[in-house]
Amino acid sequence: MIGIIGAMDIEVESIKALLTDKKEEKISGVNFVSGKIADKDVVVAKCGVGKVFAALCAEAMILKFAPDMIINVGVAGCLDSSLKIGSIVIADSVVQHDMDISALGHPLGLLDGLDIVKIPADKEIYTALEKSVSELGLSYTVGTIASGDQFVADSGKKKFIIDNFDAKSCEMEGGAIGHVCYVNGVPFGILRAMSDGADDGASMDFPTFTRMAAENSTNVIKSFFTKL
Numbered sequence: 654m655i656g657i658i659g660a661m662d663i664e665v666e667s668i669k670a671l672l673t674d675k676k677e678e679k680i681s682g683v684n685f686v687s688g689k690i691a692d693k694d695v696v697v698a699k700c701g702v703g704k705v706f707a708a709l710c711a712e713a714m715i716l717k718f719a720p721d722m723i724i725n726v727g728v729a730g731c732l733d734s735s736l737k738i739g740s741i742v743i744a745d746s747v748v749q750h751d752m753d754i755s756a757l758g759h760p761l762g763l764l765d766g767l768d769i770v771k772i773p774a775d776k777e778i779y780t781a782l783e784k785s786v787s788e789l790g791l792s793y794t795v796g797t798i799a800s801g802d803q804f805v806a807d808s809g810k811k812k813f814i815i816d817n818f819d820a821k822s823c824e825m826e827g828g829a830i831g832h833v834c835y836v837n838g839v840p841f842g843i844l845r846a847m848s849d850g851a852d853d854g855a856s857m858d859f860p861t862f863t864r865m866a867a868e869n870s871t872n873v874i875k876s877f878f879t880k881l
Contacts, residue, residue, distance in 0.1 A: 654687075654694040655881070656720035657874065658710055660702045660826050663863060664727035667871040669697050680713045687718065691878045696720065700826060703802050704749070707826035711833040722778055722840045725831075726874055728859075728866040729824035730805050730851025732815050733794055737847070738862045739869050741786045741793035742822040743779050744843035746771040747831035750814045750823065751801035761817050764832065771797060771818075772831045778842035785876035791869055796821035798843050800828030804859075805851040814851075823851050846870040 659665035669675075672688030672695060679685070687696040696718045700710030711723060729742065736742070748762045748771045755761050762770040779795060786793045799820035805811055814820050827843040834841035846866035849859045 654696060654718055654720045656714045656718065656723040657695065657697045658700050658723060658725050658830060659727045660700055662699055663867045664870065665697050665699050668874055680717055681709055683710045683713060685714065693878060693881060703825050704800060704829035707829040708833050711830045715837050715839055720839065722775065723830065723834055724842045724844060725827045726844050726870045728848035728863050728870065729822040729845035730849050731822055731847035732811060732851055733821045736792060736794060739866055740847045741791050741869060741873060742798060742845045743782045743786065743793060743795045744774045744798040744827060745779055745795050746773050746797045747828040747843055748797055748799050748818045748820065749801060749828040750799040750818055751803060772835045774831065774842050775840035778840055781880050782842055782844055782873060782877055784880060785873045789872055789876060794821050798827050798845060799823045800825055808852045811851045822847065844870055844873055
């Protein structure tokens with residue numbers, strides 16, 4: 654089974670529409686819709702915005718549905734100047750940019766107990782996602798996606814994340830989903846389409862370009878299913 658998680662309806666509604674033999678179940682306040690896409694068992698959930706909702710959803714999905722992999726899809730702020738609105742970032746690792754126990758002598762972003770800053774995404778998954786993006790002709794890059802409980806709309810914060818984590822995009826869920834998957838031994842992938850520049854204009858760009866970016870993300874997932 655393949656698990657798909659997005660934070661907002663706009664990020665998962667088109668994927669849910671592809672499902673046949675649908676069943677719906679609510680667990681811990683999250684609606685999980687299961688069914689089939691291209692003869693593959695799939696479960697899709699809208700987790701809600703932020704790391705706690707994302708982690709709660711991922712853990713419930715793993716415990717109830719035992720997916721073979723989880724993919725987090727959606728939109729994000731762009732940190733790579735070579736990309737444009739609608740471009741895709743595929744994670745080879747995730748980091749939580751707001752995790753900070755540096756006052757105790759640890760590196761920024763260190764996940765205490767795991768002793769790791771960047772959690773690696775599954776190479777098979779991100780390679781297949783990369784092939785799908787390439788075939789669709791979308792501009793993209795592969796690199797670190799940074800997550801935090803903050804909508805980044807400030808050039809100073811953007812620079813902080815780039816300088817400290819060499820991240821390609823920033824959002825609010827992928828790092829938590831990767832964290833939960835890593836602890837549970839579930840392969841994961843994170844795919845994000847750029848909706849804004851994570852800068853002083855982000856609050857205006859986000860509502861304008863979110864649907865277009867989300868459609869790009871969904872189209873990649875549709876292609877990805879044909880490669881499994």
